[in-house]
Amino acid sequence: MTRRDCEVLVLGAGPAGIAAACCAGESGRQVILTDENPACGGQIWRAQRGAMHTRADVQHAADLWLTRLGRCGASVLSGATAFDADAALHFVRFETDRGVEEIHYSALILATGARERLLPFPGWTRSGVYAAGGLQALVKGGFRIDGQRILVAGTGPLLLAAAGMLGAHGGEVLMILEQAGWRSLTRFGLHLAGFPDKLLQAATLMVQAGVVPYRPGWWVCEAGGNGPLEWVAITDGKRTVRVDCDMLALGYGLVPNSELARLMGCRTTGSSAAPGAHFVDVDARQKTSLDGVFACGEITGIGGAELSLAEGSVAGYAACGHWHEVDRVAPLRNCLARQVHAMDSAFALRDELRAAVTPDTLVCRCEDVPAAELAGFGSWREAKLGSRCGMGPCQGRTCGPAVEFVWGWSAESVRPPITPVRLGSMSDQP
Amino acid sequence: MNKTVRIVLNGQEREVAAGSMLASALLTLGVRGFRRSVKGELRGPLCGMGVCQECRVTVDGRPHSKCCMIVCRDHMKVETE
Ligand SMILES: Cc1cc2nc3c(=O)[nH]c(=O)nc-3n(C[C@H](O)[C@H](O)[C@H](O)COP(=O)(O)OP(=O)(O)OC[C@H]3O[C@@H](n4cnc5c(N)ncnc54)[C@H](O)[C@@H]3O)c2cc1C
Ligand code: FES
Numbered sequence: 001m002t003r004r005d006c007e008v009l010v011l012g013a014g015p016a017g018i019a020a021a022c023c024a025g026e027s028g029r030q031v032i033l034t035d036e037n038p039a040c041g042g043q044i045w046r047a048q049r050g051a052m053h054t055r056a057d058v059q060h061a062a063d064l065w066l067t068r069l070g071r072c073g074a075s076v077l078s079g080a081t082a083f084d085a086d087a088a089l090h091f092v093r094f095e096t097d098r099g100v101e102e103i104h105y106s107a108l109i110l111a112t113g114a115r116e117r118l119l120p121f122p123g124w125t126r127s128g129v130y131a132a133g134g135l136q137a138l139v140k141g142g143f144r145i146d147g148q149r150i151l152v153a154g155t156g157p158l159l160l161a162a163a164g165m166l167g168a169h170g171g172e173v174l175m176i177l178e179q180a181g182w183r184s185l186t187r188f189g190l191h192l193a194g195f196p197d198k199l200l201q202a203a204t205l206m207v208q209a210g211v212v213p214y215r216p217g218w219w220v221c222e223a224g225g226n227g228p229l230e231w232v233a234i235t236d237g238k239r240t241v242r243v244d245c246d247m248l249a250l251g252y253g254l255v256p257n258s259e260l261a262r263l264m265g266c267r268t269t270g271s272s273a274a275p276g277a278h279f280v281d282v283d284a285r286q287k288t289s290l291d292g293v294f295a296c297g298e299i300t301g302i303g304g305a306e307l308s309l310a311e312g313s314v315a316g317y318a319a320c321g322h323w324h325e326v327d328r329v330a331p332l333r334n335c336l337a338r339q340v341h342a343m344d345s346a347f348a349l350r351d352e353l354r355a356a357v358t359p360d361t362l363v364c365r366c367e368d369v370p371a372a373e374l375a376g377f378g379s380w381r382e383a384k385l386g387s388r389c390g391m392g393p394c395q396g397r398t399c400g401p402a403v404e405f406v407w408g409w410s411a412e413s414v415r416p417p418i419t420p421v422r423l424g425s426m427s428d429q430p
Numbered sequence: 431m432n433k434t435v436r437i438v439l440n441g442q443e444r445e446v447a448a449g450s451m452l453a454s455a456l457l458t459l460g461v462r463g464f465r466r467s468v469k470g471e472l473r474g475p476l477c478g479m480g481v482c483q484e485c486r487v488t489v490d491g492r493p494h495s496k497c498c499m500i501v502c503r504d505h506m507k508v509e510t511e
Contacts, residue, residue: 036480038501043479081480115481127462127474134478138498141478142450143457227472228462257481365476366483368469393483393494398476420483420494 001093001100006032008319009092009105010074011082011260014042015305016297016312017111018065023316023325024109025072032103033074034094036081040066042113043133044305046140065309077101082112083417083425087264087290095421107292107319110261110280111312114254114298117276117401119349120363120371121356122222124250128229132162132251139169146170151232151243153177153220154251155347162249163212173212174245177234179252180347181217221356223248237352252349255401256280256299259418266290270410273348274302276401278411285326286315294319303340310336354406363406364399366392371406380409393420435504452497452508453478453485464497466511 008024010017013035021033039047045062080094080101091104116131132152139145150171152163155178163173207214221240222233231244258268261280267289268278280295282288288295296311310333317325359372369389377383380390380403389403390396400411433448439459446455453475456464463472465486475485480499488509489495
């Protein structure tokens with residue numbers, strides 16, 4: 001194991017972490033920015049590898065920030081997965097290709113972002129069923145989808161972003177199913193054209209022009225095929241219709257990657273509207289409940305890339321104690337936060353989604369545990385020990401939010417390593 | 431732009447786009463079964479971001495490698511189910 005020291009350690013190189021590293025680096029601090037991915041950018045600015053189109057405005061923002069990052073003096077450590085940390089001793093441990101690195105810090109900024117929430121139904125484990133943002137990431141990584149028939153389903157504005165992107169890369173998007181009904185969408189004053197993010201405009205136009213049907217109040221209840229996916233069954237609760245397709249892109253909102261924050265002891269808050277989500281609590285300066293530990297971006301609340309950037313800027317200056325700069329950038333964050341959270345409740349998950357889980361439906365994909373085997377348990381802990389649900393290598397990252405939604409059991413405390421590491425990494429001492 | 435690298439997929443040489451991610455390259459080649467689940471189902475990438483563990487294959491002799499997080503390299507040896 002190698003050991004390094006720095007003044008400000010930033011975890012996660014998405015928009016939030018990049019902004020934080022820039023602001024701390026420009027303040028003259030010695031900064032290390034780390035990410036598990038081979039390149040910086042996070043979910044939205046993920047490096048385009050062999051793919052063709054990026055929306056010009058997204059590319060522009062990415063270029064600006066990555067250039068700023070290159071000039072701010074921060075050093076970047078890519079391909080490093082944080083798997084353990086100690087808030088009292090001020091270090092985080094990473095697994096890299098070269099072995100374990102232990103980085104000691106004076107201030108820590110957590111910006112580990114979010115992942116997609118997926119819900120189980122018969123056939124969701126078939127190859128050809130993807131997380132919607134996951135399929136986007138695979139396409140950005142060079143997966144050619146020309147002519148593939150894709151059904152996009154789930155909830156929230158990201159479905160539109162995904163559909164727009166997949167269409168631009170040659171995919172044939174058959175339809176977008178939004179589980180929230182029209183009434184729920186309009187009650188909150190949400191019209192498609194009113195979504196805050198510029199990114200959604202392309203997809204919104206596509207929907208408005210009738211190129212792709214947008215169906216509120218519909219969801220997927222089965223994915224079928226002889227091996228890989230060949231068709232899906234969709235329903236509005238009254239009718240069920242079968243649609244032939246090559247790919248299903250699913251997303252039921254986002255869940256924060258707050259495992260490391262929880263392991264360190266940062267206070268978090270859950271919400272019944274967001275099953276499985278433990279958002280890291282922060283104050284007006286993005287400080288967590290632990291001294292010297294800050295958090296920004298989607299681990300503190302789901303709000304889109306612009307809000308993540310604004311929060312990251314506040315966190316970066318706050319970690320250096322530059323309060324004048326904090327006061328300068330905080331108003332933008334406050335304004336964006338108000339806009340974003342106004343639409344949260346429009347996409348609450350409908351109860352019928354629970355009914356899609358049949359006794360044979362696999363809930364835990366790592367250990368292949370069907371729903372029937374979870375009957376009779378009273379808590380996530382009991383279910384884990386009794387059925388091995390959530391005990392596989394993903395450590396319940398995928399099934400945890402689903403189990404919380406369907407059975408109401410919330411996840412227990414986090415233990416190291418927070419992600420599987422190679423044999424020896426845990427016992428490796430400096 | 432159109433550079434390629436050669437990987438060895440289950441013993442056969444295949445050309446893939448240089449710089450592409452391994453999971454993406456395998457999907458483009460038509461691979462749909464990446465790993466076999468504990469009860470024998472064929473599985474493939476789901477999250478595309480290192481979380482779900484469904485895309486695990488053997489890369490250069492190292493089993494359980496999440497290929498959605500690996501960039502293709504020349505002569506990389508890959509074994510899938
Ligand atoms: C799958 C997905 C697809 C999305 N697609 C779109 C889209 O098309 N359009 C849009 O407007 N918004 C999209 N979003 C939302 C958008 O990603 C966010 O608004 C924005 O990227 C959030 O920025 P962030 O910096 O908070 O987190 P992220 O961008 O998620 O960055 C977090 C970073 O932390 C790293 N990380 C996490 N855990 C660890 C660890 N233990 N060790 C090391 N590194 C770690 C991750 O690798 C990641 O790079 C998507 C979100 C997701 C989850
Ligand atoms: S696709 Fe989920 S870990 Fe690779």
